[in-house]
Amino acid sequence: MKKIRVSLRVNGRIFTLETDPNRRLIDVLREDLNFTGVKEGCGIGECGACTVLMNGKPVNSCLVLIGQAEGSEVVTIEGLKGKNGELHPLQEAFIEAGAVQCGYCIPGMILSAEALLQNNPHPTEDLIKEAISGNLCRCTGYRQIIDAVKIASKKIARKE
């Protein structure tokens, strides 16, 4: 198979690589760039564990062929912490609300919530539910996750 050359920016850093065109964004992020916070749960776009932000929008990275990511700006969970390692308000809020159990869905969940808060810093409960409806969590029953997003929204408002 003829390799293709792809450039993309991940968590603020530019990466250029040669790779098989049939690989998915999730494969490159996890295997080549070592962003293992991106999780795979189903490979068919149903669970949201592989959610990353691509040009500010949440996408299932298992459904993106690497060629489609050319020139894009990608944020994974590893890119959310501040420069000095301080946690993002969503990360703090997930801890405070007890929204983390096994943790496998959490990176995708936080990124879906981040995309929501970027657009709408004060979402209603219904909007929160909708924003994370593509992210399956089998442990929490979602209540504490929804509460965490509300807490984060307040934290962000306080900072501004």
Place this chain on the structure above:
Amino acid sequence: MSYKVITRPLKRIDAREKVTGEAKFGADLNFSGQLYAKTVYSRYPHARVLSINTEKAEALHGVEAVITAADVPGENELFGRFPVFAEKEVKYTGDGVAMVAATSKSIAEKAASLVEVEYEELPAVLTIEEALAHGAALVHTDAPGNFIENTHHLMRAGDVERGFEEADIILEKTYRTQFVEHGYIEPEVVIALPEPYRRGVEIHGSIQNPYSIRENVARALNLRISEVRVIPGNLGGSFGGKDESVMLMAARTAITALKTGRPVKMVLTREESILESAKRHSYKAKYKIGARKGGTIVALENTIYTQGGAYNNKARFANWRASVHAAGPYRIPNVKTDLYGVYTNTIYGGAFRGFSAPQVVFCNESLMDELAAELGISPKEIRLKNCLKPGDELVTGQVLRPGKIPAPLKQMIEEVCSRSDFDRKREEFSAGNSGDEPVKRGIGLACTFRGTGLGGEGIDTAGATVTIEKDGSVNIVSNLNEMGQGMRTAHAQIVAETLGISYGRITFSPTDTSVVPDGGPTVASRGTLAGGNAMLIAAQKLKERLLMEAGKILNCSWEGLVIEDEIIQYRGKEKLSITFDELIPRCIMERGLTLSAQGWYNPGPEELDPETGRGNAYPSYIYGCAVAEIRVNTLTGKLDVDRITAAYELGRVINPQIVKGQLMGGLIQGMGYGIMEDTETKEGYLITRNFDELMLPTSLDIPEIDIILYETDQNIGPYGAKGIGEIGVELSAPAIANALFHATGRRVRELPMNLERVLLGRALKR
């Protein structure tokens, strides 16, 4: 009693690394030189294997090994008759016939497709009825009648014949429940590598029960148990499921690792995970109940068949648990219960949160409402009348003695009903439903009780090691496993409380079979109960050691010393004191003491009479009660759960936030089980293959949840805590079924209550 660390909603000990993405799960680990493995699965539900040709696969560039049953150095048959590789016969479509290991995932995939297997199809038995039919084909030729070995469990109390004679009314009903997939979001993964420093094999992965896997891998590889080291990674959920199939993956990859001298990694796809992993057992349950006109239940008889699939090592335990709970949390003088596990050529049953309770509780609680309707009394009244109260005798013969085994169920039913406004809403909804509006509303009630820990299922021991280091950090390691339930946080809180130090000092190490001795499986909600008790014992030993040493330093008798807020002080004499930070280096560096202690909890065996099933089945019980409010569209069959109000008795709450998380997660899993989820098969082939076909609840499906926690004293767990991991999943399905009956007058006796069953009262065949 006022506590400093327990009973508080402290932050999870492992939350930070999980929100930053730094926490590694099995699939995130890589070892240099690793091979990628893939299993070749059976093509038929039941067939003879005539030949396996691996030549083409082996010839593929990058393939390092193709192994079959012929390559298994030790025993090919593991616990529950699961074969490492099916040899002469495949018994369901998830059987592995071969495994390939190659230098890349894509080569492994290609190679797996090149393994040629010749089969001769055999007749398959796919349902409980087919398996039990006269002259049915046998799944295992040495298991006559297709009954699974050691799975007939019974309970005999009083005399049911006489009981039914006394009854004014007798009801007979049959209920069915489905196979249910665990649906943890992390698919199974195992990595096996030749031990770098000694003979043996090291295994990492999403492993719920490292000790039983170690034992089975040793058997398959013909190694000694001590030569197999199992280190479970962070588990992305398990709920009982990451066990049998992970055992097989571990055996297969370990064989290949030793054969090739290279690490071997196997990550399942979601399709493979659903195909090969255990499911909640499917049930067919026949019930007969007799009551007096006033509503007093006088006799119950039930015969329950549990579908075990092609291989099985859990029905023998799950059926026993069911035999204790099959009469529900009610005082019934005459009971006759029988459970049987049945082999079929299908996916198999295993452990899934609740372990037989979600099935029997659905049946029992549906039956209670059917009986109430027949008698013309309310669901609340029939339960209040018959529920277990202090001083009552359980079906096992155990007496609910106040101060020994609490029995607050009546109070819980009353409180949940008043909090949810049950009586008024029943009337209001009934009145509203009488019109032509297609959307009907319903409210339903259900209760349960649950034996704590393993009880008579096995020896309920667990161990812990607590080590205080020179710098005052305190490391804990348990031989029970963290899977997301929050056990480590509970353990850390128990240790900090006991030592009188701050929670922030505690760190943990993962379970490692070469470091802590075998503590049995992490099942039966025993992480806090047994595992927490082991932590408590270890911490108490250390505390005593510290106090004795402080007594020497302070020149006083150690019995008068206490540790509180990190200060060791003589009761009432402030001057006689030393801080934890001063004491630790002195103990270690000046006195050469070891500040590491092992705690071992052993409640001793529970004794049961094999003839009647009676005896001390469990040391204690916990209770639950829930009310569900639903809305159902009678034109489309769509059912929405609006609200669940629930109460749980759990001894002592170690961490209220984690307890609520467990209960809410359980309630939503139970709701999925009740109305959405099914693992469907057609002629022995799975047709639910991935999350698009497996309907797991999403954030849009969840009701409002209101939870009331009941604490009681004098319990056997650490600080009086009992296990809480499972009971949450039990009540949603029956409470919803009862609400659905209230809304529509239609009784659905088969799960899940999906659109067709709600609408038509039966399932449409795909």
